[in-house]
Amino acid sequence: MKLLTTLVLIILIWSAMAGAQKHSIELLSPDEADNSVAPLLGVISGPDPNCPENGENVPDVSRQYQEIGVMFVRNNDYYDDRLDMERMFQCDTMTYPSWRCDPEDPANLHFDGSDEQFRSYLDGGFIPFFRLGGEYESCRRTHDYKGPQDSLEEANWIKAALKVVGHYNNFDGQNNVLKYLNIWTEFPGPHFWSRSDKAFYIFWATAFDSIKKHFPDLLVGGPGFVPKATLDILNGELNSVPVEFLTELYNRNLKPDWIGWHYWNNDPSQYILAAEQFRDLLNGEGDFSSLPWAGSGYFDGVKQYVDAYGTSVVENINGEMVAYDKVTKDSIYNKQKGAAILTGQWIALQYTDVELACYYRGSPQGTSGPDEDPTDPKSRISGPSLFYGDPDGTPKPSAYAFGLWSKVYRDFPQLLQSPVMSQNSEGRQLWILGAKNEKNYAVLLSNLESVPQQYTLIVESKAVNLQNFDKVDIYEVTNTNDGRTPSEWSGRDFIIPAHTVQLLVLTPKTVGLEEAEIAQPAAFKVRAVSVISDGVLKATVESPAPSNASLAIFNVLGQRIYVRPSIPLRKGEQQLRITLPQLSRGMYFARLQNGFGTRHWKFLIGW
Known part of the structure; x- marks a missing residue:
């Protein structure tokens, strides 16, 4: 598995330095066992606008999603309940939600707004990563409670869920529209579930069992563990929600197709460590070797999806989470520094066995623009979205970086073995991914440091120079460069500026058979x-x-x-x-x- 390759290659200082600051990076041939670039090109929310109350100018970003290569859209955080169980299954207007009526009665199922939103995925050519659950909050009506409150509401919710899945799996007369089904999100936490953890485990297991029996071809999983739960697994905590959750499934002889976890951390290496720990949890190995399924292979084949991830704008200082100031938030959410962090995360995840990931978030939450001054106390800077909330849906550097990721996935399907993170003699790091197609190579690099860095490259035993390569095109994402038009390398030392993303496309020289035999x-x-x-x-x-x-x-x-x-x-x-x-x-x-x-x-x- 790529994960096994990663644990060595990720932190390994694979740099015999020619100079104090120069990285010497070698990319090796693909691992024969597992060498595909993963489609980690999902986003949360969009392409159609959020709740209209968030701003009249918030755009539809279907065209922008297509331009940067978004593949998956996970329906969450629209704040209007259109594609959530609160609104799709509603019995009366006395309480909200209202789940104490018969879900078999078509009058209690409401698909008008949800159909419109779902159609925006299909019309845009995006794969629905279909989340079945509730919303954090609605801009139109306050939620009186979170999640089903008793056995009657649980049973009705599950029956209604079967109706919802059937409706969208055969949407507009098509068959097998859905592939992925995500039960719930952000567990544990009072924003989505207000009862005990144990009650949730039982409810989720019952819902999964019923949905999987009715729709055996869907990849069904969840529940979207919150970052605190992910951190517990990173720390090897046996008394943790993910352990309890999987234990409940194991005791019920249930096996999800995948488990989903959420994380926001600006250190890309933490994603690799988290993926390793979750795999150990599923395998009953390492810190989790005392669990009842250890050695049984029971959860073999269960996939990992990171169904929400992104940059962090808080820092743990002496055990207290402290938020960054507005200028720092702006540099992460809206400038090239954030694009570099996200690209480092994407590179790291490629060298794990995570098969699908959704960035939080794609579409803007409210009105915002690129000209907001973060030093102005009255300004309203944009949040983590890839695009601004102006009428043009202006892309941010993070959106342009996403476009480079999709270029790698689309045009260079074979993943090269990489140091993943190269560290020079001064401790400065570069994150590197290598890939290839039948003719050319691609090297994606991210510099999270605040200074420029030099590097040299060797790709499959060929030094990258103008003797071995006809051409090297460099795509670069900064605050002033959208990375869409390459510059051609001159043959001098490679330099990547501070907080910058680069994609190198390398075209090897072609040689005749006789020359190739001599050069071999x-x-x-x-x-x-x-x-x-x-x-x-x-x-x-x-x-x-x-x-x-x-x-x-x-x-x-x-x-x-x-x-x-x-x-x-x-x-x-x-x-x-x-x-x-x-x-x-x-x-x-x-x-x-x-x-x-x-x-x-x-x-x-x-x-």
């Missing part, structure tokens, strides 16, 4: 055992001639923990057996070098 490097091959249980590293090495090799072992923090500087190799194939020092259980990275090349591989100890 001598084969230096390594096939290594990926799991070590006896403390002995085993590898089959093929050297084209007698040579002297060196071996280095790194841990997941990029620290070199073992070096064997001299290993004689004879010509041809041979077996290496190297006794390692006592190492703790976990994942490690090996590097074997000789005059014919460098080979890297990962291995596990004690698994």
